[in-house]
Amino acid sequence: MSVIEELIRTLGDAVLIGDRITERHRSDASLTGRNLPSAVVRPASTADVATALSICNTHRQSVVPQGGMTGLAGGANPDCGDIVISMERLSGIKEIDTAAATMTVLAGTPLEVAQRAAEDAGFLLPIDLGARGSCQIGGNLATNAGGIRVIRNGVARDNVLGLEVVLADGTVVSSLNKMIKNNTGYDLRQFFVGSEGTLGIITRAVLRLRPLPAGRLTALCALDSYADVVAFLKRAQRALSGLSAFEAMWESYFRFNCEAEGRQFFETAPAFAAIIEQDIHGQDGEREQFEAFLGQALEEGLISDALIAQSEKEAQSFWRVREGHAMDRLLPSLVNLDVSLPIGDIGRFAEECGKVLSARFPSAHVSFFGHVGDSNLHIAFSVPDADQETAHQVDAVVYPLVAAYHGSISAEHGIGTLKRDFLDQSRSPAELDVMRRIKNALDPNGILNPGKVLR
Amino acid sequence: MSVIEELIRTLGDAVLIGDRITERHRSDASLTGRNLPSAVVRPASTADVATALSICNTHRQSVVPQGGMTGLAGGANPDCGDIVISMERLSGIKEIDTAAATMTVLAGTPLEVAQRAAEDAGFLLPIDLGARGSCQIGGNLATNAGGIRVIRNGVARDNVLGLEVVLADGTVVSSLNKMIKNNTGYDLRQFFVGSEGTLGIITRAVLRLRPLPAGRLTALCALDSYADVVAFLKRAQRALSGLSAFEAMWESYFRFNCEAEGRQFFETAPAFAAIIEQDIHGQDGEREQFEAFLGQALEEGLISDALIAQSEKEAQSFWRVREGHAMDRLLPSLVNLDVSLPIGDIGRFAEECGKVLSARFPSAHVSFFGHVGDSNLHIAFSVPDADQETAHQVDAVVYPLVAAYHGSISAEHGIGTLKRDFLDQSRSPAELDVMRRIKNALDPNGILNPGKVLR
Numbered sequence: 001m002s003v004i005e006e007l008i009r010t011l012g013d014a015v016l017i018g019d020r021i022t023e024r025h026r027s028d029a030s031l032t033g034r035n036l037p038s039a040v041v042r043p044a045s046t047a048d049v050a051t052a053l054s055i056c057n058t059h060r061q062s063v064v065p066q067g068g069m070t071g072l073a074g075g076a077n078p079d080c081g082d083i084v085i086s087m088e089r090l091s092g093i094k095e096i097d098t099a100a101a102t103m104t105v106l107a108g109t110p111l112e113v114a115q116r117a118a119e120d121a122g123f124l125l126p127i128d129l130g131a132r133g134s135c136q137i138g139g140n141l142a143t144n145a146g147g148i149r150v151i152r153n154g155v156a157r158d159n160v161l162g163l164e165v166v167l168a169d170g171t172v173v174s175s176l177n178k179m180i181k182n183n184t185g186y187d188l189r190q191f192f193v194g195s196e197g198t199l200g201i202i203t204r205a206v207l208r209l210r211p212l213p214a215g216r217l218t219a220l221c222a223l224d225s226y227a228d229v230v231a232f233l234k235r236a237q238r239a240l241s242g243l244s245a246f247e248a249m250w251e252s253y254f255r256f257n258c259e260a261e262g263r264q265f266f267e268t269a270p271a272f273a274a275i276i277e278q279d280i281h282g283q284d285g286e287r288e289q290f291e292a293f294l295g296q297a298l299e300e301g302l303i304s305d306a307l308i309a310q311s312e313k314e315a316q317s318f319w320r321v322r323e324g325h326a327m328d329r330l331l332p333s334l335v336n337l338d339v340s341l342p343i344g345d346i347g348r349f350a351e352e353c354g355k356v357l358s359a360r361f362p363s364a365h366v367s368f369f370g371h372v373g374d375s376n377l378h379i380a381f382s383v384p385d386a387d388q389e390t391a392h393q394v395d396a397v398v399y400p401l402v403a404a405y406h407g408s409i410s411a412e413h414g415i416g417t418l419k420r421d422f423l424d425q426s427r428s429p430a431e432l433d434v435m436r437r438i439k440n441a442l443d444p445n446g447i448l449n450p451g452k453v454l455r
Numbered sequence: 456m457s458v459i460e461e462l463i464r465t466l467g468d469a470v471l472i473g474d475r476i477t478e479r480h481r482s483d484a485s486l487t488g489r490n491l492p493s494a495v496v497r498p499a500s501t502a503d504v505a506t507a508l509s510i511c512n513t514h515r516q517s518v519v520p521q522g523g524m525t526g527l528a529g530g531a532n533p534d535c536g537d538i539v540i541s542m543e544r545l546s547g548i549k550e551i552d553t554a555a556a557t558m559t560v561l562a563g564t565p566l567e568v569a570q571r572a573a574e575d576a577g578f579l580l581p582i583d584l585g586a587r588g589s590c591q592i593g594g595n596l597a598t599n600a601g602g603i604r605v606i607r608n609g610v611a612r613d614n615v616l617g618l619e620v621v622l623a624d625g626t627v628v629s630s631l632n633k634m635i636k637n638n639t640g641y642d643l644r645q646f647f648v649g650s651e652g653t654l655g656i657i658t659r660a661v662l663r664l665r666p667l668p669a670g671r672l673t674a675l676c677a678l679d680s681y682a683d684v685v686a687f688l689k690r691a692q693r694a695l696s697g698l699s700a701f702e703a704m705w706e707s708y709f710r711f712n713c714e715a716e717g718r719q720f721f722e723t724a725p726a727f728a729a730i731i732e733q734d735i736h737g738q739d740g741e742r743e744q745f746e747a748f749l750g751q752a753l754e755e756g757l758i759s760d761a762l763i764a765q766s767e768k769e770a771q772s773f774w775r776v777r778e779g780h781a782m783d784r785l786l787p788s789l790v791n792l793d794v795s796l797p798i799g800d801i802g803r804f805a806e807e808c809g810k811v812l813s814a815r816f817p818s819a820h821v822s823f824f825g826h827v828g829d830s831n832l833h834i835a836f837s838v839p840d841a842d843q844e845t846a847h848q849v850d851a852v853v854y855p856l857v858a859a860y861h862g863s864i865s866a867e868h869g870i871g872t873l874k875r876d877f878l879d880q881s882r883s884p885a886e887l888d889v890m891r892r893i894k895n896a897l898d899p900n901g902i903l904n905p906g907k908v909l910r
Binding site for chain 1: 552553554555556557598599601605609610612613622626627628629630631632633634635636637638639640641642643645646648649650654665666667685689692693694695696697734736738739740743744747748795796797798799800826828829830831861862863864865866867868869870874878881882883885886887888889890892893895896897908909
């Protein structure tokens with residue numbers, strides 16, 4: 001019996017083949033996938049996942065786990081002949097423990113559904129990113145998602161306390177821990193978070209919840225140099241316990257997006273703009289402290305101007321510029337890079353990177369922005385008629401420079417297939433060898449998401 | 456040539472044998488070790504560690520890594536015939552990067568030395584525990600140390616950004632990352648942190664530094680029930696961004712230590728006492744906000760009394776009670792257990808645990824205290840003439856109860872040898888199997904700290 005016949009006989013309607021396989025299973029948001037998988041399994045329980053993997057493992061059948069398909073690195077794209085395990089039916093909040101401040105959730109639950117459930121219970125689920133409406137918790141954990149709130153509550157890895165995972169051979173490993181401290185042997189959740197579906201399929205997680213802030217104070221600041229950006233960041237981290245975002249925009253990015261939005265926040269375009277946000281708790285004096293902090297930074301010349309949002313709407317107008325909705329106009333010729341570097345070196349790197357890219361692509365529009373407080377820089381690159389080949393050329397120019405600065409070629413997007421050929425720019429042969437040893441130990445037949453992360 | 460001859464020929468004076476081996480290499484602070492190792496290697500460089508491991512691996516020679524010997528689980532104790540690798544000569548701060556807020560430090564550096572260097576540079580190194588004067592950074596990371604500041608900045612795992620590790624075969628794996636976001640394949644530092652020297656020897660680390668607070672506000676509060684302790688914790692987490700400690704003491708623990716210190720903080724002994732601390736930043740209104748928070752908690756009956764320390768000395772008098780220096784009087788008949796449980800269940804667990812222990816050991820003094828904000832409970836147990844066998848009997852009574860509450864038999868002390876036989880109370884056969892697969896993948900000859908964590 002073929003693997004697909006056996007899957008259908010065992011899991012019935014959960015297995016889609018032929019015309020019942022939809023386009024969404026071909027590619028993630030990078031839109032680089034072209035291949036239809038040979039079948040899509042849509043498990044409704046952990047046991048279904050275990051059954052599917054056990055059958056596939058016996059047949060040495062390659063399997064590609066899929067969540068919300070919002071990734072940008074090709075990590076969920078099937079090759080011809082792969083079988084997809086798509087998690088959307090394994091969805092739902094199983095428990096919110098208000099004393100422990102934890103949520104137990106199925107992997108296929110959309111992030112936004114989990115966020116709302118947390119808020120309804122009076123908590124903040126700190127994992128947050130633009131794709132919140134479509135992306136799923138399992139994918140967020142498998143790719144160790146980042147986002148704009150990392151400076152306060154960390155990356156996805158820092159917000160998971162327990163996991164249930166199915167290994168390649170169908171073994172269910174349940175570590176649904178709710179405790180913050182637990183030193184009973186190796187911390188298995190860490191092996192699977194960020195492994196992009198190559199070591200096991202996450203089916204359930206215990207997430208850590210945080211207190212829901214009563215509100216946020218938001219300011220848009222103008223700065224003269226990258227050195228000032230770093231000094232202002234350090235000052236904000238020292239003075240503001242509730243600092244929840246620190247985002248920087250280089251001049252060309254800020255100007256482009258302000259013009260597109262028809263807004264002029266400052267009389268002259270500053271060399272750098274920064275958005276800072278502070279969580280507040282409804283206590284007296286919080287706004288005054290925030291204003292005093294900015295006033296002092298102005299007085300000392302750390303910042304040259306500052307606007308404090310007087311309403312939620314005004315805060316959103318700052319964020320619209322940062323989110324760069326106007327950049328979509330440059331699609332499909334836009335290449336968005338996601339690197340990280342030691343915070344002190346980002347300014348120098350951006351300068352050098354801009355020069356190198358302009359020399360190689362004279363007609364290019366290059367701009368920089370990012371989560372500077374998390375050492376994360378995004379590079380928006382655009383030339384007319386850019387395609388996948390152009391993107392690869394840009395990678396080949398930028399990543400060796402990242403390596404020279406001891407940076408990382410992927411801050412939050414992961415490796416998938418699109419960055420796989422550059423992984424050695426950030427990881428040594430010894431590191432890659434350890435990764436392969438771990439991969440072989442947990443998936444000896446190599447059926448789980450083959451060709452992703454590691455060749 | 457024997458392994459020791461080869462080590463001496465290659466590393467010379469770094470190898471101690473015979474009378475040159477001192478008592479400190481026999482046992483950690485649990486004082487349960489009796490064995491002298493056959494040699495002690497004291498490497499002065501990562502290359503020395505690599506050489507020593509390569510030689511030992513070729514000879515299938517078991518190796519026990521040692522740091523400051525302050526562990527409590529026997530994790531650094533040698534068996535007869537083991538060779539110790541002791542890290543004290545691999546000591547020193549290599550770099551403090553003030554923009555990135557990182558410290559690069561050698562593994563043998565005493566924690567307190569690293570803490571002072573951070574403070575001198577205007578930063579807080581958030582790893583902190585009572586043994587700070589003797590324990591070493593490498594040991595702190597290998598055991599994923601906890602302590603009293605976890606509620607604000609996490610455990611050791613959360614404060615390491617990069618590692619250099621030597622594998623069993625002598626391969627040096629260098630991942631000295633300084634970035635907060637880095638999603639380039641498996642997060643190798645996580646494999647080694649908390650593995651108690653069974654997967655590799657940590658030689659160097661990049662630690663994350665935090666802003667140094669300008670000061671701290673400390674309060675000692677009286678509460679009527681464990682439900683109030685949880686409600687007060689939630690309230691504090693919601694209202695105080697800078698909450699840096701939340702410690703609870705059950706009545707008998709608090710009373711015993713107050714009497715021993717000759718202090719009476721409250722008119723009548725409360726059912727529970729809690730210490731809370733808040734980091735401050737030198738801004739106006741911080742003390743008033745703290746007072747207002749406590750005032751409201753009093754008004755609503757969450758707490759029945761509160762003392763705010765008016766001086767550093769008074770704050771220390773609160774902490775002396777919590778640290779329980781007076782408990783030393785019960786030595787050597789004191790057994791100290793370190794478990795964790797979902798926060799909401801700790802009160803019920805402590806009640807049941809007290810009853811079960813009193814039934815089994817009618818003359819016992821049992822008291823409870825702990826880092827409740829981190830789900831961590833310590834149990835102080837004492838009977839006259841308690842010995843290692845008594846400790847084992849207590850473990851055998853308490854750990855199954857911990858398992859019934861879905862708790863962890865080791866919150867921060869680790870497993871070592873002393874808790875190894877109870878590991879299956881907190882980890883399933885599938886989890887233990889994954890741990891063994893990882894161990895075999897990274898140390899196929901099983902030379903690294905054999906018998907620790909896993910049998």
